[in-house]
Amino acid sequence: MTALAAEGRMVARTARRMRRTGALGLSGWTAVGALVLIVLIAAVGPLLNSVDPNAVSLSEAYQNPSAAHLLGTDANGRDLFARLVDGSRTALTGPFLVVLVSTILGTSLALAAVWFGGWFDQVSVRVMDAVFAFPGLLLAILATALFGSGLTAAVAALSIAYIPYIGRIVRSAALRERNLPYVAALRVQGVHGVLISLKHILPNISGLIVANATLAFGFALMDLAGLSFIGLGVQAPTPDWGAMVGTGMSGILQGFPDEALFASALIVITVAAVNVLGDRLTERSEALS
Amino acid sequence: MHISTSPGLRRGSAALAAGLIAVAALAGCSSKAVQSTTAAGGGLTTFSPAGNGDVDKIIWNVFEGEPQTVDPYHAADYTPNMINSNMCENLLQQTPEFKIQPGLAKAFTNPDPLTWVYDLRDDVTFWDGKPMTADDVAYSLSLNLTDKTSFSNYLYVNVASVAKTGEHQVTVKLSKPDYLFNEEMASSAGVVVEKAFHEKAGKKFGAPDTGLMCTGPYQFSKWTQGQSISATKYDGYWNKDLKPKVKQIDFTFLTDDNAITSGLLAGQIDGTYNVPTSGLTQLKASSAGKYYEGPGPLETTLVVANPKGAMANADVRKALQMAIDWKGIGTQVYGGLGVPSKLQTPPSAFGFAKDELNKLADSVPADGTAQIDKAKALLANVPADVKAQEISLVVPAQAETQQLGVSIKDAADKIGLKFKLNVVPATGYSNYLYDPATRGNTDLLYTQFWPGIPNPLDWLATTAVTGGTFNQSGYSGIDTLFAQARATQDTTERAKLVSQVEKKLNDEMNPMFPGVELHNNVWMNNRISGAPASFAYVYYPWAAHLGGTK
Numbered sequence: 001m002t003a004l005a006a007e008g009r010m011v012a013r014t015a016r017r018m019r020r021t022g023a024l025g026l027s028g029w030t031a032v033g034a035l036v037l038i039v040l041i042a043a044v045g046p047l048l049n050s051v052d053p054n055a056v057s058l059s060e061a062y063q064n065p066s067a068a069h070l071l072g073t074d075a076n077g078r079d080l081f082a083r084l085v086d087g088s089r090t091a092l093t094g095p096f097l098v099v100l101v102s103t104i105l106g107t108s109l110a111l112a113a114v115w116f117g118g119w120f121d122q123v124s125v126r127v128m129d130a131v132f133a134f135p136g137l138l139l140a141i142l143a144t145a146l147f148g149s150g151l152t153a154a155v156a157a158l159s160i161a162y163i164p165y166i167g168r169i170v171r172s173a174a175l176r177e178r179n180l181p182y183v184a185a186l187r188v189q190g191v192h193g194v195l196i197s198l199k200h201i202l203p204n205i206s207g208l209i210v211a212n213a214t215l216a217f218g219f220a221l222m223d224l225a226g227l228s229f230i231g232l233g234v235q236a237p238t239p240d241w242g243a244m245v246g247t248g249m250s251g252i253l254q255g256f257p258d259e260a261l262f263a264s265a266l267i268v269i270t271v272a273a274v275n276v277l278g279d280r281l282t283e284r285s286e287a288l289s
Numbered sequence: 290m291h292i293s294t295s296p297g298l299r300r301g302s303a304a305l306a307a308g309l310i311a312v313a314a315l316a317g318c319s320s321k322a323v324q325s326t327t328a329a330g331g332g333l334t335t336f337s338p339a340g341n342g343d344v345d346k347i348i349w350n351v352f353e354g355e356p357q358t359v360d361p362y363h364a365a366d367y368t369p370n371m372i373n374s375n376m377c378e379n380l381l382q383q384t385p386e387f388k389i390q391p392g393l394a395k396a397f398t399n400p401d402p403l404t405w406v407y408d409l410r411d412d413v414t415f416w417d418g419k420p421m422t423a424d425d426v427a428y429s430l431s432l433n434l435t436d437k438t439s440f441s442n443y444l445y446v447n448v449a450s451v452a453k454t455g456e457h458q459v460t461v462k463l464s465k466p467d468y469l470f471n472e473e474m475a476s477s478a479g480v481v482v483e484k485a486f487h488e489k490a491g492k493k494f495g496a497p498d499t500g501l502m503c504t505g506p507y508q509f510s511k512w513t514q515g516q517s518i519s520a521t522k523y524d525g526y527w528n529k530d531l532k533p534k535v536k537q538i539d540f541t542f543l544t545d546d547n548a549i550t551s552g553l554l555a556g557q558i559d560g561t562y563n564v565p566t567s568g569l570t571q572l573k574a575s576s577a578g579k580y581y582e583g584p585g586p587l588e589t590t591l592v593v594a595n596p597k598g599a600m601a602n603a604d605v606r607k608a609l610q611m612a613i614d615w616k617g618i619g620t621q622v623y624g625g626l627g628v629p630s631k632l633q634t635p636p637s638a639f640g641f642a643k644d645e646l647n648k649l650a651d652s653v654p655a656d657g658t659a660q661i662d663k664a665k666a667l668l669a670n671v672p673a674d675v676k677a678q679e680i681s682l683v684v685p686a687q688a689e690t691q692q693l694g695v696s697i698k699d700a701a702d703k704i705g706l707k708f709k710l711n712v713v714p715a716t717g718y719s720n721y722l723y724d725p726a727t728r729g730n731t732d733l734l735y736t737q738f739w740p741g742i743p744n745p746l747d748w749l750a751t752t753a754v755t756g757g758t759f760n761q762s763g764y765s766g767i768d769t770l771f772a773q774a775r776a777t778q779d780t781t782e783r784a785k786l787v788s789q790v791e792k793k794l795n796d797e798m799n800p801m802f803p804g805v806e807l808h809n810n811v812w813m814n815n816r817i818s819g820a821p822a823s824f825a826y827v828y829y830p831w832a833a834h835l836g837g838t839k
């Protein structure tokens with residue numbers, strides 16, 4: 001009991017030290033390793049894999065893993081390994097676009113609101129509050145209902161829905177920065193507001209932005225996979241992890257859970273890795289500030 | 290401060306998270322050993338063993354979800370028909386053996402080619418106790434004639450008048466001979482409703498808060514929207530040979546295969562038709578109930594919906610049909626329940642033309658397996674600009690139909706056609722079938738349907754003749770031959786004409802592709818038995834056969 005308590009205290013001390021120094025730590029580097037591997041699979045996997053992920057062979061449905069099909073086949077006799085590898089591209093591209101667009105727009109809006117202040121700031125905050133109150137997934141479902149199922153409408157809707165998440169955080173951090181003496185000094189020197197925001201405030205809060213964008217990536221991945229799971233995201237026959245969980249559900253009852261399990265596992269691993277990395281980056285950002 | 294604490298994002302991810310948990314949980318409950326099971330029931334059966342005991346209440350699932358109405362004039366789908374077949378009856382009756390026999394009309398005569406006389410039963414009452422009169426029957430039939438939105442309106446194309454000609458007699462006068470019309474009185478075209486109730490209900494007839502007034506063994510009781518429709522047995526039912534043993538049936542609307550399977554296995558649902566394919570293995574193996582397969586004129590097909598584009602080219606249509614692995618689809622997608630059809634009309638609807646059409650089917654070389662090389666050879670002569678046009682197929686977002694769509698896209702890809710698969714929400718899919726604006730330029734549509742009666746003319750009237758509900762492309766190539774067959778009294782001559790029609794359709798591969806004919810199936814838990822296993826649930830009071838096993 002004493003040894004356990006001591007060990008616990010040691011772990012806590014190490015964690016505090018890491019937070020103070022801003023180190024990623026073992027969990028952070030493990031997450032980085034997992035994400036690098038997944039991104040590498042998405043980038044070069046489909047080029048190395050000679051099996052067509054969409055090739056149907058009904059007579060080979062639900063095959064067990066073999067040399068010809070490393071992870072077996074799905075209900076249509078398609079190679080599961082090829083589909084998981086190819087599906088990593090759509091699974092990662094969608095969230096990346098959501099995060100990219102929402103981060104750029106959210107950050108720009110927040111910096112402008114902070115700099116101009118007054119009515120512009122108030123209006124921006126109210127607009128972000130309004131969007132924030134609307135569930136992102138619901139917005140995406142509405143968008144697919146209006147513009148048709150598929151990744152484009154879902155990504156566009158989620159990009160808008162995610163703007164407040166980034167914007168609110170960036171605004172509060174930028175507000176803090178704006179009141180610091182170095183900004184006042186720059187203003188006295190006559191440096192233009194746009195330059196101060198982009199060249200001085202933005203770099204100082206970039207760690208926080210990256211950390212939150214990383215966390216947002218995980219959530220966007222879950223949301224988009226969820227949309228594909230219910231048939232509103234990536235459309236058949238394009239491989240996608242979320243869609244594979246959906247199509248694989250029918251295989252589970254038939255005793256063939258592989259498709260749904262493998263796709264689920266990849267989603268869980270990716271989201272967990274992104275979340276861990278996001279948390280470590282946030283701690284790092286706080287430690288450095 | 291951190292995004293991870295945002296409730297909005299957590300809500301956003303909840304659906305998938307639940308899915309992932311379900312995957313893990315269900316995967317834990319299944320194993321590959323489950324697949325090696327034997328089917329209960331063995332071969333095809335018409336009826337499951339009789340259920341003789343009285344039962345207070347059962348829950349039966351309607352696999353295609355909640356209907357918009359149960360109005361027999363405006364409902365023509367699995368969901369409403371499965372329910373109102375137990376409530377509203379027709380002048381003639383189709384049996385689970387696919388035979389036509391007297392129903393609310395005890396006899397009929399055809400004194401001349403332009404006259405059908407129906408002698409009505411005098412012991413039939415509506416649920417409110419009022420007797421069924423010739424006025425009710427004449428009114429009911431006339432609705433099909435006057436209401437252009439009635440599903441069966443197209444079957445009244447040759448009807449000049451419907452009139453009461455005796456206390457228990459109704460006469461239908463035709464403008465030209467029609468030897469399809471009489472048998473259609475066993476379909477919803479011959480449905481009888483109470484005149485006074487219908488007039489009062491108006492357009493709300495069959496709606497949740499209005500219901501119906503018919504003569505069947507079960508009466509409309511309560512519709513809890515989003516949840517269930519309840520039907521209770523009618524003690525004054527005229528047919529003493531078909532006395533209902535279940536006091537109340539609650540029809541529920543689960544559409545998710547996994548939920549249906551789990552509900553059946555857990556005893557929350559007592560039975561279902563169209564057993565989910567993904568749950569077949571578990572349900573067949575389960576000791577909680579019994580599974581039966583029966584014959585059925587159910588056909589999964591592709592309808593050519595766009596008269597323009599690449600599908601306007603006969604060689605493209607034929608090549609695509611050759612490339613599709615219908616045999617594999619019947620085996621894999623439909624769990625072995627599907628058998629490739631050679632002609633556009635499914636064999637179980639051959640009816641009076643059985644011999645002629647079987648002969649024609651035997652002469653068709655295709656066996657449903659994919660013939661990629663032959664298809665490519667056929668496409669070699671098709672102009673490049675035709676082949677370059679994209680062909681679109683719309684299927685509803687269900688496990689089986691998506692699998693079907695993927696297989697068809699793969700076939701098109703293999704022969705070099707430009708093909709796009711559109712998967713749309715299942716709940717809105719029927720709009721593609723019935724609404725030209727929704728359909729737009731869609732080239733192919735998935736359909737799975739059945740003939741109103743076992744008669745090839747009925748099938749062709751719906752699918753291939755101008756004005757037919759499922760003739761989406763406006764195909765008119767058989768109109769003349771069809772009209773000739775419909776007006777031919779001699780059955781042998783009529784069968785020959787039908788055979789000519791089928792040959793022409795097959796040669797042109799238009800306006801639909803022969804697909805797979807499906808067996809019907811039913812699963813009931815050990816509490817109940819008796820449901821017909823054949824595909825009778827859309828036109829026959831099947832629930833009156835249900836009873837307790839104890």
